[in-house]
Amino acid sequence: MSEIDTVRKDFVELWGSMGHFWGISPTTARIYSWLLSRSEPADTDEIMEGLELSRGAVSMACRELREWHLILPERVSGSRRIAYRPATDLEKVIRNIVEIRKRREWDPILESLREWIPQLQTDGSSEAAVFRQRLEDLESLIARSDSMVKVFLRGGVVGKLGLKMLVKAAHDEATRADTAESQNRETRN
Amino acid sequence: MSEIDTVRKDFVELWGSMGHFWGISPTTARIYSWLLSRSEPADTDEIMEGLELSRGAVSMACRELREWHLILPERVSGSRRIAYRPATDLEKVIRNIVEIRKRREWDPILESLREWIPQLQTDGSSEAAVFRQRLEDLESLIARSDSMVKVFLRGGVVGKLGLKMLVKAAHDEATRADTAESQNRETRN
DNA sequence: TTGTTGTTTCAAAATTTATTGAAAGTTCTA
DNA sequence: TAGAACTTTCAATAAATTTTGAAACAACAA
Numbered sequence: 021m022s023e024i025d026t027v028r029k030d031f032v033e034l035w036g037s038m039g040h041f042w043g044i045s046p047t048t049a050r051i052y053s054w055l056l057s058r059s060e061p062a063d064t065d066e067i068m069e070g071l072e073l074s075r076g077a078v079s080m081a082c083r084e085l086r087e088w089h090l091i092l093p094e095r096v097s098g099s100r101r102i103a104y105r106p107a108t109d110l111e112k113v114i115r116n117i118v119e120i121r122k123r124r125e126w127d128p129i130l131e132s133l134r135e136w137i138p139q140l141q142t143d144g145s146s147e148a149a150v151f152r153q154r155l156e157d158l159e160s161l162i163a164r165s166d167s168m169v170k171v172f173l174r175g176g177v178v179g180k181l182g183l184k185m186l187v188k189a190a191h192d193e194a195t196r197a198d199t200a201e202s203q204n205r206e207t208r209n
Numbered sequence: 210m211s212e213i214d215t216v217r218k219d220f221v222e223l224w225g226s227m228g229h230f231w232g233i234s235p236t237t238a239r240i241y242s243w244l245l246s247r248s249e250p251a252d253t254d255e256i257m258e259g260l261e262l263s264r265g266a267v268s269m270a271c272r273e274l275r276e277w278h279l280i281l282p283e284r285v286s287g288s289r290r291i292a293y294r295p296a297t298d299l300e301k302v303i304r305n306i307v308e309i310r311k312r313r314e315w316d317p318i319l320e321s322l323r324e325w326i327p328q329l330q331t332d333g334s335s336e337a338a339v340f341r342q343r344l345e346d347l348e349s350l351i352a353r354s355d356s357m358v359k360v361f362l363r364g365g366v367v368g369k370l371g372l373k374m375l376v377k378a379a380h381d382e383a384t385r386a387d388t389a390e391s392q393n394r395e396t397r398n
Numbered sequence: 399t400t401g402t403t404g405t406t407t408c409a410a411a412a413t414t415t416a417t418t419g420a421a422a423g424t425t426c427t428a
Numbered sequence: 429t430a431g432a433a434c435t436t437t438c439a440a441t442a443a444a445t446t447t448t449g450a451a452a453c454a455a456c457a458a
Contacts, residue, residue, distance in 0.1 A: 027325045027328055027329055027340070030321065031321075034318065045415080045416060056340075064435075075419075079435060080417085083436085110347060114350075125227065125230055136216045139212055143212040148212070155220075161300060234446060236446075253404080254404095263447065265407075265450090268406055269446095288404090289454095
């Protein structure tokens with residue numbers, strides 16, 4: 021087994037076990053990493069053979085990868101067959117993932133919190149007051165994180181160049197959010 | 210059912226379903242959120258009753274929560290019983306989680322990548338060259354993200370105040386990392 | 399030391415999540 | 429329109445993860 025095959029195998033395995041972290045299934049993650057390890061795009065049959073997966077599994081996983089914009093389908097010339105090419109702008113890839121997860125997972129939390137807080141105000145008990153305070157702190161923290169994520173999604177992120185922009189933009193965003201929000205949290209911290 | 214109980218129920222349920230996102234089991238997440246919703250600490254029996262869990266499940270979950278520093282055990286006076294109080298500095302809570310997950314999940318990836326890249330250099334094929342280039346990009350991205358996370362872990366993060374520090378510190382960190390690293394990436398994007 | 403109170407452990411059971419594979423569906427060519 | 433070449437779907441199956449519960453263990457008081 022040549023060097024590249026050894027590394028490929030380990031890489032695919034590691035990536036597969038990380039799928040959980042990104043919120044995608046192991047198989048889906050393995051397919052993406054396997055495509056990344058190849059210089060040419062691959063079609064369904066090649067993926068099936070390369071990773072020992074069923075046709076259905078490959079189809080499902082590729083659908084997910086397409087939704088996340090992690091792979092690009094291409095027609096193989098002179099055939100109806102579709103081959104997949106992995107997206108290689110990794111920063112964009114991460115942005116895609118963060119954006120989708122934010123929408124699916126964070127946004128609903130903020131909505132719920134904003135619904136619950138006023139509901140707790142109708143309950144006069146001190147227990148409710150403590151609970152409400154904690155939910156408010158949580159709302160505030162998530163809202164501030166949300167601002168940072170929005171900035172992240174707009175610009176180049178992790179690079180040094182993007183950093184100054186990040187600060188300024190995050191500040192603007194936070195200021196805007198705070199102004200729109202109720203003002204009674206100014207003195208806390 | 211009073212207002213607080215309704216909200217508590219929904220909150221616990223939501224938090225439980227989010228456990229996956231944080232990499233903790235639903236029960237563990239539910240216990241933490243249930244504690245957050247109460248003004249007083251709770252002992253094993255109260256948690257068991259409040260969330261309809263077995264003794265063993267509560268013990269396991271609380272052990273995990275303790276490891277993550279999400280709850281603090283306290284002796285109930287005049288008894289051997291232990292009651293748990295939730296950590297309420299949520300920013301610190303998030304830092305704890307990020308720190309542990311970084312160590313467990315990210316650090317090993319960087320290590321592996323740094324092992325694989327030189328291995329691929331012994332393979333002269335163009336396929337290996339493409340693969341190696343992608344791994345290098347990945348290494349670079351993760352290393353830069355890592356710098357930001359380190360900064361995040363050191364300071365107040367999400368608040369407006371911490372932001373300026375974040376920029377400066379991230380810049381310093383990145384500069385330091387780059388200098389220590391091999392220099393052959395300077396011109397890349 | 400013994401009994402009581404409370405906690406932890408871990409193999410087995412339940413639940414959840416991921417994968418398969420065969421059948422149904424789609425698109426293209428002739 | 430018929431047939432070939434692929435792709436997608438989804439109920440059934442397999443795998444992984446979570447939870448249980450009873451037994452073992454630990455701490456303390458008498």
